[in-house]
Amino acid sequence: LTDSRVQKQVRVQGPHTSLSPPSSHPPGDRCLCPLGAFDLVSQGTRNKMVRQKALFLCVVCIWLHLAGSEPSVTSIKPTPILSFEKNDSKPAVIPEPLINTINKYNVNSRLYSPSGESSALQTQNFRLMSLNSEANSSEGHRSPTAGWPPDNSTALTPGLLSLASYSSSSLTPADEESLARLLVAIVTKEMKGCVLVVAFDAGFKDSPVLDHLKLLPNPRQVVEVRSTVDLEGVVWESTQCRGYLFLLHHHHHTLFNFADLTNFMWDFTGRYVVAGPSKTQLTALTTTKKMLKTHNLLALVKSEREGEWLLYTNQLIWETGLAYLTTWLPHRLTTSASLFPDKLTHLRGAVLTVVTFPWDPSVIYEVDESGKVVLRYGRDIQVVTALAHALNFSIRYVEPPAGEVWGTRIGNGSSWNGLMGYLQRGEAHIGIVNMFISNINNRLEVTDFSMPYDADVTCFMASQPPPLPRWKRILYPFQMTTTEESRALHSFAYSCLYAYGLHFSEAQANLPHRRSTQLFVCFLWMYTIIIVTGYRSNLTAYLTVARQPPTVNTVRELYASGLQIAGIGHFFGSALEASSNQYLKRFQAYQLHKDLWTVVEAGTTVYLESKMYLQYVITKLFSSRGAPLMRIIKECFAPYNIALTTQRHSPLKEKLDPFIMRMVESGLVQYWFSESLMISKKNTKNQEEQETGDVRHLDETENDVTSLSVDHMQGVFFVFLLGSLISTIVFVGEVTLKRKSEGGDGE
Template sequence: MVNDFDNMIHENLFIFDIDAMTRKKVEPEGEVDGEVTSALVSCSYFDLDKRADNLVMEHQLVSINTTDDLLKIVWESSMCRGYLFLLDTPEPLLDYANTYHHTWDYNGRFVLVDWTLEHMRALTMTKNGKKTEHIVGAVKSSTEGEWMLYMNQLYWGQGVRHINTWRRHRFIHQLDLFPDKLSDLQGAVLRVSTFMFKPCIFYRRAPDGSIVSRYGVDIEVTKAVAYLLNFTAKFEEPPDRKTWGSKLENGSWYGMMGQLERNEVDIGVANLYVSGFRSDILDFTAPYTSEMTCFLARTEPPLPRWQALAFPFHIRMWLAILGGLIASGPMLFFVAWCSGRCGGDEIRGLQSLSFSWYYAFGMHFCEAHASLPRMASTQILVMFLWLYTMILTIAYSTNLRAFLIVRKPPAMMETIKELYESGLEVAAEGTVYRDGIAASSDPYLRGLARVYKGYDFQEDTFPLVLEGKAVFLGNQVTLEFLVSNKFTSRGIPRMRIMKENFASYSIAMALQRHSPLKRKVDKVLGWIRQSGLVRHYFLDSLRQAAAYEEDGHSEDDSGSIGGGQEEEVVVADGVIPLGLDHMQGIFMITIIGWVFCTQVFLFEKVILSDQS
């Protein structure tokens, strides 16, 4: 019988005599036959059946006959979280614990009186009972006036455990009936879903393909949590080589998300983003790190070498040079012609427009002429023309060397606006980014949701990116690792990260929905984050991966994909010899000259034939 319900509510505990509970009210002093009873449970509501009239209660007092009667309870009261059940039949509560998952108070303290041991075990095995930390039951023994108290074990073991005995109006042991079952899981084996996701998770495999060990920042964080909470992490992969998984049309999930939704694993880790659309089927822990999300695009191939002849000058500079070349011939002709008409002794060749043009054209190529001007005015003009062309040719030849040796990169897409205007597909693994893109305030970023496409494996997207048909969306750390380890050959990357990124995401562990582990795991992750161990784990895993590959081992897919580009041949002193690829432009000019000369020759031949 509950003693003084008003005091019990305010003091967040109640004192009772199990024998008297079904017979009479206990006096407010909380003593039975001169003996002080034990504080058992905090409480706010009591769910009673026909014996409710024996109890005095100003708070919730609900008569339970069917499962629907349990819906009348205001679960998770702000006053306290205790529930006392005096039921003739346990079926309504068992059915409720298997059906209503969102209203159950998983952090409450449940006291069941006059249940059988089988019913106690059945409650702890329901969907809600498996995730409830505190369930205590009083089972009447064959001895008169004796009650056996059992509690659920949660992660400590299956079923229930006998913890105390009520005899002669008192407990025979002074024990905490609601111990902390989460700070020390006593070596319980928890199933952890994960998969290889470099550079966060690495695998080492035996020659037969079996997994020898796992390491990486996510694995080390999980091991640290397991050590501090004293449980054994049993790692396993999602079925059918699926990774995080997505929601199917029938409403179910596959991959890691499906395992957590079906309660097949306890924890999921693999660079997992905290996202709202997954929160309906699982609980995220407190984040232990964060990462930027970026776009991975193809590194555009360098411009052809023959175009290097035009690279030293900007297009406006070339137009200015062309204008100077066109104006120099007539200007030279005009000065020489005026000098000749004024009685000067200027050479006759410069008094011809075609010869003056040819003369000025040769000066632009620093070509010396046998005929020199005689008049002072013409000599001054030629002197400045020589100064102009010398500076021009020296600047061109000096800059040309650099462009012949180093390839000029083309203009590249760097912003979200440019990506939107390009119309390229935005490829990603799964659909985790789609909602974030569609909800963005940036109209260009929001427009990318129309070309977003999720894939089961990121490897399926890389050929599209290399062909220039798509960009890949992922976290910055992973993309940097991919570029340096998969798509770089002899120092030349075939992919690059665009300068403008998408958003920052928090990285956390995933737990089953309403998992009792969350409070303790959050606390431990806070310690790990504050200590700086996350960064230490990440750098240490990169060093391990580098050392492992230096020993001649391979970790599945660390090699380059698709081969590299043509490389430069460098001699011992570091000088790059000029090859046909560097100098192809001059041969193209020669061929163009041959073609043009042939056309002019044919034209002259036709003219001469007509004249004859």
């Protein structure tokens, strides 16, 4: 610690430290730890070694006296010093202003315990804040030590070290004048015509900064901040652009606490300018729940030179912390850099977390023998991959626990599990899995949807009943009303026999003699040719195509059938409960597909899901004869749009929407969906070939032509046998009657 700059700021005394030469230790058991050492860290001094030494020294000083001390404050110009008197009879106590901390600033170092033994200092979290005081020193500066010690102090337990820092660089009149010009320049350049919100505390109440801001032509709301209640009174919504100027000398923790609340009293698209005493404090502000989703933040930090201010911006998704923009001299900026740069058009390879799970054909997984996912594809995967290429970000996939799928409300209803839970807790940036745009269960309270890139409807899938017997197919080409004859013709026996002969293309021995009869027979021949040809054509189709028995095709018929309605998760159950259709108000939720398939295949339950998903499932479920095992009930309902989902108020949405629109307009989404079906079908066939050993090429399977076989001709053989039986009976009857008649004649 030979650095002259540190020696000016720091004086350490005590028998248990060797951080400075022993000869420099005055007698007595006292350690003086400078709060000003934190200024060397928080003010962004360029000498990294100086910052490390100063911060390490302050941590060591307080650690040495953690066993027990009472604070007193002495002022050693130019920096106030925090002094701890040794007192073994009382616990260590820290004044209230030092207890208000934020757990953002990590320090890893080595130190010496009061016993002189070396021990590792584990990561300690510090919240850095300015001391709350309105008193001024004799030089006209705001004194951070006025009002100490407070009446209420909080005991400090070993293992929890809470510190606070204040800004040793109190604002001079020149600093305030420079800050006023800077804020006016920012508003003039970046917030022209915007509604302003100026929030200040007692430290800026009599400052000329407010006087300059009041001269601006912008409509504004001026708020004095004493607690978070004052910030709740700010108008956070407006149809106009809005700018927010926070001038908080003593109440930075108030803004921090308000920005870390889960309520949505915040303008996520507004432009924020925050003047803070240190970069460390403002860096901590960027990690709050609301600031993490705020696109435009400009942080102003006083530099070491009078009248000079450093300008930083939040990095949003790029990285954590602040990024340097430019410097404000007393009258101008040093560069022409944009004060509110676009941070979303190019994400610089940032890693975004995407939560998903397998849901064919939107998200399809290929796994190896060990169960590890080797490939993800499908419509939704292709969409997010294209967005990653367009915005230059990397993807890290995560999955919700098994059975939670999209998620439901848990506990008292304020929390979610599943995919929605990942987005609510901020553990994922994007969610994809055939997401329906809906506010079922108040989804919009925890998530935002992108513009839709596909649409679908909700349908029921039921088991396919077995087809009717093939031997009946010769009766199907015409209905009964087609082949039924009129009773009036029965009186003309010969005419009927003659007409039947024409229908069976049998030549008639007797021809009509009258011209009127001949004309009638000609038209009858034409009629029979048409009828017979049509019957033959339809008979071929009915012989090769299976005919299904009457089934349920409407929601009302489904209700009357008594079949149970089931689905995966609780989304559709909530939708049916909210439906005004009385025939839909019953639903049973399942968590696993294997349990659901059992009851659907048994024919006691119908599966409620999106139509595209059901179509995909049906293409994979066939009988040994190639007949589908499942079918979709004709009447569908509840159309839905499909989109990506993001965190509530995520700034990503505004950048995702234009690219999604381009994908839809170019037809890429439909192409990816068709491609996914083809790949999945091919993989399924390959898997079946490996399991059964039946090698069939995909082209051959797709181009198979059904040939007419003996099996299809069952009905013809039944007719032949029936006719043979009838003719045999008639023949036997004729022979019997003939013998009886001959016997009677003989007698």
